[in-house]
Amino acid sequence: MQFLTWDRTPEDIASPAHRARLARWQEVAGAQFAQGSYVATEAAIFTSHLVLGEQSWIAGHALVRGDVEFGAHCTVNAYAMISGKVRCGDGVRIASHVSLVGFNHGFDDPDVPIHTQKHESLGITIEDDVWIGANAVVLDGVTVGKGAVIAAGAVVSKDVPPLAIVGGVPARIVRYRGQSAKRDSLAQLERLGARAAAQWSQVLANHRVNGVYVSIEADGQSRPSLRHRNDAIEIAAGFGALPEGIDVAATRAELQGLQDKATGLFPDPHRPLAPGQALRDDGLALYNVLSVGYVLELLGGQPLHPIAAVELDAPVLCAWLESLSWRERAWGAGAAVDAIGTALYFNARYFSTGRARETLLGWLALNQDRATGLWGAPTAAEGLLQPVNGFYRLTRGTYAQFGLPVPQAERAIDTMLANYRNYGGFSGPTYTACNLLDTVHPLWLCLQQTDHRRAEAEAIARAVIARAEERWRDGAGFAFADGQEPSLQGTEMWLSVVHLAAKLLGIESDFAFVPKGVHRTQAVGLGL
Numbered sequence: 001m002q003f004l005t006w007d008r009t010p011e012d013i014a015s016p017a018h019r020a021r022l023a024r025w026q027e028v029a030g031a032q033f034a035q036g037s038y039v040a041t042e043a044a045i046f047t048s049h050l051v052l053g054e055q056s057w058i059a060g061h062a063l064v065r066g067d068v069e070f071g072a073h074c075t076v077n078a079y080a081m082i083s084g085k086v087r088c089g090d091g092v093r094i095a096s097h098v099s100l101v102g103f104n105h106g107f108d109d110p111d112v113p114i115h116t117q118k119h120e121s122l123g124i125t126i127e128d129d130v131w132i133g134a135n136a137v138v139l140d141g142v143t144v145g146k147g148a149v150i151a152a153g154a155v156v157s158k159d160v161p162p163l164a165i166v167g168g169v170p171a172r173i174v175r176y177r178g179q180s181a182k183r184d185s186l187a188q189l190e191r192l193g194a195r196a197a198a199q200w201s202q203v204l205a206n207h208r209v210n211g212v213y214v215s216i217e218a219d220g221q222s223r224p225s226l227r228h229r230n231d232a233i234e235i236a237a238g239f240g241a242l243p244e245g246i247d248v249a250a251t252r253a254e255l256q257g258l259q260d261k262a263t264g265l266f267p268d269p270h271r272p273l274a275p276g277q278a279l280r281d282d283g284l285a286l287y288n289v290l291s292v293g294y295v296l297e298l299l300g301g302q303p304l305h306p307i308a309a310v311e312l313d314a315p316v317l318c319a320w321l322e323s324l325s326w327r328e329r330a331w332g333a334g335a336a337v338d339a340i341g342t343a344l345y346f347n348a349r350y351f352s353t354g355r356a357r358e359t360l361l362g363w364l365a366l367n368q369d370r371a372t373g374l375w376g377a378p379t380a381a382e383g384l385l386q387p388v389n390g391f392y393r394l395t396r397g398t399y400a401q402f403g404l405p406v407p408q409a410e411r412a413i414d415t416m417l418a419n420y421r422n423y424g425g426f427s428g429p430t431y432t433a434c435n436l437l438d439t440v441h442p443l444w445l446c447l448q449q450t451d452h453r454r455a456e457a458e459a460i461a462r463a464v465i466a467r468a469e470e471r472w473r474d475g476a477g478f479a480f481a482d483g484q485e486p487s488l489q490g491t492e493m494w495l496s497v498v499h500l501a502a503k504l505l506g507i508e509s510d511f512a513f514v515p516k517g518v519h520r521t522q523a524v525g526l527g528l
Contacts, residue, residue, distance in 0.1 A: 001040050002060025003078050008038045017041075025050070034072070053090065066102060066121075071128070084140065085123035092126050095134040095152070100124050104140045127162070147177060159421070161459070173455035185465050186510050189502055192469045193512030196477075196495060197239055203477040204232045204243050207488050215488035218434060218480050224270040226258070226288060230295045231488035234517035237298045238495060252301040255292050260285075264307030264343065266292045280309050280320075283332065286339035290397070293346055294517040306351040307343035314359045321363050330376025334390025337364070337375075341397030345524060357526070361398065365407055373411030384419040385435070391416075392438035400445050403523030409446040413453050416442050420460060432481040433493035436464055437519070440497055444504040444521075461501035468498045493519070 001008060012018060013036060021039060025031040029047045034054040039045065042060035050064065053072035058064060063081045071090035076082065080094050084102025094100070102124040106117030122141035126132070130144050133152035138144065144160045151167030151174070160166050163177045207215045213228035229251075236243045258266050265279050266288035279285050289307065296302055312320065317340075324333035340360060347353040368375055369387075375394055376387040391412065399406045406412060416439055420426065426435045443457040471478060477491030484490070496519035502508040503521065515521070 002042050005038065005040055005057050005059040005077075006075070008057065013038050085121045086126070087123065088126040089128035089130075089146070091129040093131045095132060095136070097135045098132050099137045100126075100132075101137065102140050149177065164459075172453060173459060175455065176459060182505070182507065185462050185502070185505060186507055188465050188469045189498070189507060189511045192465075192472060192498065193510070195472060195474065197512040199475055199477075200235055200239055201241075201244055202475045203486075203491055204235065204488070206476060207232070213488060216480070216485055217487070217489055218432070220481075220484055226255075226266075226268050226270065227291055228488050230291045230517070231492045233295050233298060234515070234519075235488065235492050235495070237516045238492075238499075238513040248299050252296060252299045255296055255299075256301060256304045258288075258292065259303055259305055261305050263309040264303065264305050265289060265309055283335065286336055289339045289343050289346070290518045293342065294520070298516060302350045303346055306347050310340045310343040311347065311354055311356055312359075314355070317356055317359050318363055321360070321367075326376040328379070330374075330387040330390035331385075331393065332390070333376055334387075334393035338393040338397030341401055345397075345401055348526075349524070357402075361404070364394070364398065368407055370408060371411065372415045373406075373408035373413075374415055383422055384415060385423070388416060388419045388442070389434065389438040392441050395442065395445055400441075400521065400523060403525045405449050406446055409449045410452040412442060413446050413450070413457070416446075417453060417456055417460075425460075425463070429481065429483070431467075433478070433490055433497060434480075437493055437497045437500070440464060440500045440504060441519075441521075444500055447504065458505055461504040464501040465498055465505075468494060468501075492517075 001012060018038065021041065022033050025039065025045050026033070029045045029050055031045065031047065031050040031052070033052050036055040037052040038057040039052070040058065040060035043058045044063045046065040047068055049067045051069040052058065053070050053074060055072055056070045056074040058076040059078040061078045062076045064076065066084040066086070068082055068086045070088045070092065073090055074088055074092045076094045077096040079096045080098045082100045086100050086102040103119050103121040105114055105119060107114050109117060124138055124140060125143040127144060127146040129147045132138065132150040133154070135152055136150045136154045136156065138150065138156045142156055142159055144150065144156070145162030145164065147163040148160045149165045150156055150160070150171065151165065154167045154171040155169045156166060156171040165174045165177060166172060167174050207213055207228070213232050214222055215228045215231065216222050217225065232243050242248065258269065260267060260279060263279050265285040267273065267279060267282065268284040268288060271284050273279065273282055293303055324336050326333045344353055344357050344360070364375065372387065374387040374391045376390050378384045379386055395406055420439055423430050426432070440461060443460065447454055447457060471494070473486050476486035478494035479486045480490035480493065495513045496515040499508055499511055499513055499515055500521070502511045
């Protein structure tokens with residue numbers, strides 16, 4: 001019974017010696033034992049509170065101390081050690097020599113001996129149906145999700161998602177139980193791609209009124225904008241076509257005519273500037289460098305004039321970068337860098353450019369937060385969301401566009417995954433095209449340089465693909481966010497997110513849509 005405790009019989013459980021042991025631990029160890037539970041003679045129990053559920057058992061030479069609860073059908077094998085505050089659900093299997101360490105020594109003050117510093121106990125939570133392999137260690141503060149498996153010898157210092165199989169030191173996700181991951185994602189991609197390819201022209205037609213594209217924007221409002229027609233052109237181009245009835249030459253000339261000759265920027269005719277506002281401080285004029293510029297390329301054209309607003313001497317360009325809202329609104333700051341980088345791309349490709357690219361990339365290298373791998377600061381209201389979303393915009397127009405490695409890629413991956421976890425996988429109202437795009441693209445970009453936490457990133461990509469299929473509305477496309485109506489912006493962005501998720505998994509060739517505008521992924525290189 002010490003080592004083969006699973007061989008216990010009803011007679012063993014009901015024996016006077018066993019009942020006496022349980023009675024003693026009830027008295028001295030704050031224990032509660034459900035019907036059919038069993039504790040071997042040589043188990044070491046030193047608890048202030050112990051609950052052992054129905055048909056659960058603790059083998060001989062296991063050590064259980066502290067504040068511990070086990071649900072029903074839990075097993076603790078010989079020489080396992082459970083310490084501190086530990087909560088286990090039903091059906092938790094703990095192998096020999098496992099350590100669940102639900103407390104920690106204080107050690108931060110180097111002037112105070114460690115043995116005199118206070119302990120802390122965040123506690124460990126092991127949800128139902130978890131198997132923890134031999135010699136694994138789970139550290140204080142960790143939650144192991146339902147149905148997870150901890151491989152032998154793993155050291156688990158971070159939360160484990162439900163059904164994940166983790167291994168290694170530190171433990172990382174290897175795969176998920178019950179998934180034929182690639183086969184499932186391929187099937188979902190093919191089904192969604194077939195529906196979107198068959199319906200995209202109908203989606204565009206549904207957003208065209210009296211010859212003008214009208215669509216809901218990210219804030220849920222519908223208003224005239226250059227973006228709507230540009231989104232329509234990008235959707236069609238992603239399927240290798242053009243919108244029905246478009247006059248390519250006239251559209252190209254119209255868009256070219258919007259360019260401000262002095263700055264080279266593209267103000268939106270539907271959104272006048274505020275009094276005294278400089279064109280380079282207008283977010284739409286900057287965004288349209290991407291939106292209009294890439295659509296011109298899709299229509300076989302290009303900007304007519306160099307974008308002089310970004311061809312600046314180093315002190316002037318650095319002053320502009322330093323004036324951006326890195327602390328308050330890092331997304332907006334990243335968007336400005338995206339436009340600057342893209343303007344420099346157009347200048348280098350079609351006109352001429354000076355040393356502004358070197359200045360821009362040098363400034364970014366010197367101003368990156370080495371701890372997070374991002375640019376900008378978290379906010380009290382949104383945490384890491386602003387710098388994470390700003391990271392996407394910033395790197396899209398610079399490192400991704402010019403085919404350069406991202407500095408501190410592993411730090412950035414850690415931060416992206418932490419932000420994703422902090423927002424619960426962007427469940428509910430935060431499950432938007434923007435938040436998922438700004439997670440999946442950075443993960444894809446950084447994973448071109450490293451395999452750091454690849455399995456976790458791939459799990460996100462698979463989840464995005466799986467949920468996208470259920471969110472598509474036949475004949476209408478995608479809504480930007482749950483609870484909104486389908487829109488051109490939502491449709492183009494979600495199709496791009498799915499393509500990126502597939503690209504992260506290496507199966508993008510099985511999806512019918514390839515973004516060729518703002519969300520394209522093909523790098524041009526510095527030499528162009």
